Amino acid sequence: MTILHVRGLEQGYGRSLVLKGIDLDLDVGLTCLLGLNGAGKTTLLRTLAGDLAPRAGSVSLGDRAGDAVQDRASLAGIGYLAQDPVLPGHMSVRDVVEYAAWLKGVQDRDAVGLALEQVSMSSQARDRCRTLSGGMRRRVALACALVGLPPVLLLDEPTVGLDPEQRLQLRDVVRTVAESAAVVVSTHELAEVAALGGRVIVLFDGAVVFSDTVEGLRSHGPDSESLEAGFAHLLRQERSA
Amino acid sequence: MSPYFRARQLSRALGTVVVLGLVTAAVGSRRIPALPPGFGQEYVPVISLALMPVIVGVTCTTLLESPARTLERTSCRGLAAHRSLYALIICGLAIMLLLGAATLPEEKPYLLVATHFAAGTGLSLLITAWLSDTFAWLLVPTYALLSLMVWQAADAWRPILVFGPYPTQWSVAVCCALGALGVATHVTRRPRE
Amino acid sequence: MRSLALALRASWGALAAPAAMLAAVAYGLLNNGWVGAWMETAQTAVNAFTLALPLIVLAAGLDAQRDSDVSSPLYPGRGARSGVVITLWRWVGITSWMLAAFIAASATLLITTWGRSDPIEFPWLVLTVGVGWIAAHTALGLALGAYLPRLGLLIVAAVAPFLLNVGLAYGTGSPSALLTALDNGVLAVGTRLAPEAAARQLAWFCALTVGGLIVATARRSKPWLGMAAAGVMVGLGLVSVLTGPGERGAPVAEEKQICAEGVVVVCVWKEHAYYLPALRDVTDAMVEDLDTALPLPDRVAEAGLALSDSSVSFYIGTQNAGPGMLAEYLAPDLVRWLACEGTPGEVAVSDDVLVRERWLAWRAVPDALPPQAFDETHGIPEGPISEQVDWFAAGLDGACAPL
Incomplete structure (x- = not known):
């Protein structure tokens, strides 16, 4: 079932155009957004999350009429983890997640506890954010995105700064959420893509140049050896084009 | 209490405004004739009448800044009402304190203090809509310069340098308009990136 | 580096x-x-x-x-x-x-x-x-x-x-x-x-x-x-x-002055040489005709310069002064010297003395407000200059309080 429809999306900063007419349909399940540095991954996620107003095109959520990112009520259905999440250092972990829930209009009183549990931060719920390590802060930010179980979850480089155990836990969380929501994970690490599986979308120079499964990307290479070879071959093709 | 206010450390913000109000009162209570002509005449009135209200205004702007920008930018909840109420609390308290401080010395017209507060708050809110609060604080020396320049400027220049220490109908109107524009921008715009 | x-x-x-x-x-x-x-x-x-x-x-x-x-x-x-x-x-x-x-x-x-x-x-x-x-x-x-x-x-x-x-x-x-x-x-x-x-x-x-x-x-x-x-x-x-x-x-260790001859000699510090022509004109206009009723000083000198008994010392402020401001700086000290005839003394501040200071400044800089415009109670004569000088001298009579 398609949850998020993106049509002709254009986005940029100043005179430079970063996204050049993106068309996407996001279904329930896991989607990895892959691309080199500067390909437009973060810009795409921020635009889908309502953080940036699109220059052109539309984003619509489920059956709702209208543009999701311009219709504030639709943003309740989108959870977003920023690449460099900044949390108010003076607030406790629980207060921050409660604030995120309030901002998203989440009514369920148990939602905050559930989100903290999902990221294994229940025991630190009373700690102030300024006392947390970088990895813990990222998990709190993830709880803010997860709270209320939105039908669309956008995660920008979620595993950066996490230790190996936390990465494994996060992958489990993402897979579980992806059973009932459209989850987009942005990354430039092929190992992460291989571990997560699901659908892969490759962004190159602000345009979608590949949309298929992990296996599809692997077999894109000349000898179907590895994901790296498939990705490198795809980039060569795009550059020569 | 609404989570919006919990995120903003209301008691700390109010405490900051109260302390600044007391400093303003302490500065303003120095009798100007007791100071030697040069700096007594130039600096003290400018500091107590113009600069302190502007400093309080910029401080209020810093206190109004969003503590969790990404969360609030991607919020589905309209925050204009909360922003208005919070701005009213912080700025209202500041205006009351500044007017209280202005009653201490003999030479001070109350209107002047509120006028400079409106200009300082409005300008700094407009700056922080696009730039970081550090740039808003650059307003303080700039304002000091303009105030000191206009202190001895020719009459013809005073209506143009609306931030000067002399209140005129024109300067009051412009400063209040700046204040209103700044608050309106703060209330209606999402926090900057 | x-x-x-x-x-x-x-x-x-x-x-x-x-x-x-x-x-x-x-x-x-x-x-x-x-x-x-x-x-x-x-x-x-x-x-x-x-x-x-x-x-x-x-x-x-x-x-x-x-x-x-x-x-x-x-x-x-x-x-x-x-x-x-x-x-x-x-x-x-x-x-x-x-x-x-x-x-x-x-x-x-x-x-x-x-x-x-x-x-x-x-x-x-x-x-x-x-x-x-x-x-x-x-x-x-x-x-x-x-x-x-x-x-x-x-x-x-x-x-x-x-x-x-x-x-x-x-x-x-x-x-x-x-x-x-x-x-x-x-x-x-x-x-x-x-x-x-x-x-x-x-x-x-x-x-x-x-x-x-x-x-x-x-x-x-x-x-x-x-x-x-x-x-x-x-x-x-x-x-x-x-x-x-x-x-x-x-x-400063060495006194460096520069002087100009006029009705009286006018001296300023070397750094203030650019004031000298205007100051000489102002001084001349002030003291001209006064010698019929009062003894004149030999020299008008900026504060800090060495003084003789017959010198008037006055202070030039830090602002860039034009003739009007120079006249305002000089007039009080000149009035005090004239009132005390060169002997050390102070002149009590009174309306009589103030209006005479302004009269002096007005003589030097006619564009300034004439004393009649702000004070009609002191009977400033509008007749010949000799009458005005007599009126001026009469007002200073007895104004000096010797130190």
Whole structure:
């Protein structure tokens, strides 16, 4: 079932155009957004999350009429983890997640506890954010995105700064959420893509140049050896084009 | 209490405004004739009448800044009402304190203090809509310069340098308009990136 | 050199220094106008830079707060350099920027004096004291930035330098006024900064600088020990300033005057030579015809120059004075001399005397408001000049109270 429809999306900063007419349909399940540095991954996620107003095109959520990112009520259905999440250092972990829930209009009183549990931060719920390590802060930010179980979850480089155990836990969380929501994970690490599986979308120079499964990307290479070879071959093709 | 206010450390913000109000009162209570002509005449009135209200205004702007920008930018909840109420609390308290401080010395017209507060708050809110609060604080020396320049400027220049220490109908109107524009921008715009 | 270049590039001074320079130049030139003599101009440059002190403290504080977050890749706690080196590196960066701004602002103001006024001596000491004061403020900014939260730094940087400088400068002649480089009187022409006062000021600024740097450095290791050491430094500095005399100005070693012949001889300090033609005209217009009723002085001389018994001494203010202002400066002293006929004495301030001062100024500068316009009760005759002179002399009769 398609949850998020993106049509002709254009986005940029100043005179430079970063996204050049993106068309996407996001279904329930896991989607990895892959691309080199500067390909437009973060810009795409921020635009889908309502953080940036699109220059052109539309984003619509489920059956709702209208543009999701311009219709504030639709943003309740989108959870977003920023690449460099900044949390108010003076607030406790629980207060921050409660604030995120309030901002998203989440009514369920148990939602905050559930989100903290999902990221294994229940025991630190009373700690102030300024006392947390970088990895813990990222998990709190993830709880803010997860709270209320939105039908669309956008995660920008979620595993950066996490230790190996936390990465494994996060992958489990993402897979579980992806059973009932459209989850987009942005990354430039092929190992992460291989571990997560699901659908892969490759962004190159602000345009979608590949949309298929992990296996599809692997077999894109000349000898179907590895994901790296498939990705490198795809980039060569795009550059020569 | 609404989570919006919990995120903003209301008691700390109010405490900051109260302390600044007391400093303003302490500065303003120095009798100007007791100071030697040069700096007594130039600096003290400018500091107590113009600069302190502007400093309080910029401080209020810093206190109004969003503590969790990404969360609030991607919020589905309209925050204009909360922003208005919070701005009213912080700025209202500041205006009351500044007017209280202005009653201490003999030479001070109350209107002047509120006028400079409106200009300082409005300008700094407009700056922080696009730039970081550090740039808003650059307003303080700039304002000091303009105030000191206009202190001895020719009459013809005073209506143009609306931030000067002399209140005129024109300067009051412009400063209040700046204040209103700044608050309106703060209330209606999402926090900057 | 590479370290210095890095310190300069990394500092907030890159933004603050141009703003500080523009503020000082704008205030120095537009507000006070051209002040006209080297010592006065140098002191005005230092005073004008007082406007920039909040900016200096803020920039230094932000430099201290840069990379203070443990998550910063440049967090100094992980670096190979010691805290002392990092603090000094930051101080050199911000101080270099601000000294460049101060030198540029002072040079701009002094260049406006060049060509119109020959210096009696170049005001090195005044400028050196200004440099010391800026260096002390950058160190204080680093110390504040190391301890205060962001909002606290912004507020303190905005408020404290203004309050401290204005508060300290208040009360010329008291030792506490030497605690700041700001001069509320501005050193007059013919005076210079007393070397002994300058040395005590510089010792105090050095103590503040070292104290500030110690406090900033001790932030991550032993803050209380650092504060105690800084307290000792600042205490010593305070003692060095407060235990001596408070006089800042001293007469220049050599008296250099320039005179012009008119009805009477008019003399000014060499640095004020550009006032001489206008001053001679003003003086001539004032004393012309008075000799029919009153004895005239031999000489009109600017304050600070050696005087004979028959000389009138008067003070030219620090503003760039035109004929009207010169007449206003001269008239009270000339009236006092005429009333007392050259003997030491004071003239009581009365409406009779004030209207005669204005009459004198009006004679010299006819564009000024005539005394009749503001006072019709003193019966100023509108007839021949001899009647007016008699009226003038009659009003001064008995006005002098011998000392």
